[in-house]
Amino acid sequence: MFRIAVLLSGRGSNFRAIFEDLEARPLNIEIVGVISDNPKADGLLFAQSKKLPCFVIERKKKEQPLEAFHFTLTQTILDLNPDLIVLAGFMRLLPANLVEAFDGKIVNIHPSLLPAFKGLRAQQQALDAGASQAGCTVHYVVPEMDAGAIIEQVAVPIIPGDTEESLSARILVEEHKLYPAVIRMIAEGKIRLVKDRVIKES
Numbered sequence: 001m002f003r004i005a006v007l008l009s010g011r012g013s014n015f016r017a018i019f020e021d022l023e024a025r026p027l028n029i030e031i032v033g034v035i036s037d038n039p040k041a042d043g044l045l046f047a048q049s050k051k052l053p054c055f056v057i058e059r060k061k062k063e064q065p066l067e068a069f070h071f072t073l074t075q076t077i078l079d080l081n082p083d084l085i086v087l088a089g090f091m092r093l094l095p096a097n098l099v100e101a102f103d104g105k106i107v108n109i110h111p112s113l114l115p116a117f118k119g120l121r122a123q124q125q126a127l128d129a130g131a132s133q134a135g136c137t138v139h140y141v142v143p144e145m146d147a148g149a150i151i152e153q154v155a156v157p158i159i160p161g162d163t164e165e166s167l168s169a170r171i172l173v174e175e176h177k178l179y180p181a182v183i184r185m186i187a188e189g190k191i192r193l194v195k196d197r198v199i200k201e202s
């Protein structure tokens with residue numbers, strides 16, 4: 001089995017899309033753990049309802065040093081021994097040593113056509129910049145935010161009158177198709193990272 005660990009912080013609609021895609025067309029993929037830094041995340045509740053192994057790793061502000069949070073996160077992931085770590089709306093940067101240990105084995109989805117509009121509120125950034133199109137990107141993860149090798153992108157138009165909400169919704173429809181498809185191809189060995197280059201086989 002190809003072992004996947006999912007990290008999320010909130011709504012979890014991408015995780016849900018991945019789960020439902022695998023339910024509809026099973027592959028040799030096992031979701032070995034869903035980790036959330038937010039005990040109230042809807043994505044976590046969904047995972048619990050599906051009886052998946054769930055882990056809440058909270059960083060209680062002030063009380064806990066970042067190192068302690070990183071240590072627990074790293075140990076939990078190492079114990080799960082995943083073949084792929086899927087970031088699905090995980091709102092924290094991973095510790096650099098974890099990213100290096102899983103080089104080429106961590107993916108993220110971001111709601112922009114990277115390298116444009118990294119970071120928070122990417123859809124609003126695209127609107128503010130007067131861009132004519134936006135989209136989503138699945139990429140490998142490196143220690144710097146939203147900066148790793150790009151695997152696949154899908155563009156959507158920006159329509160006059162778009163708001164952050166309307167544009168985000170248009171992009172999200174594509175995210176829910178793109179992310180499951182890319183994860184499937186990685187699990188099948190059709191996409192991999194070799195020396196910082198994405199290799200794809202049809």
Ligand code: GRF
Pocket residue numbers: 008010011012013014015043088089090109110111136175
């Ligand atoms: C998505 O827009 C994704 O691109 C970004 O965070 C959002 C997560 O949404 N990384 P959800 O939690 O998957 O619904």
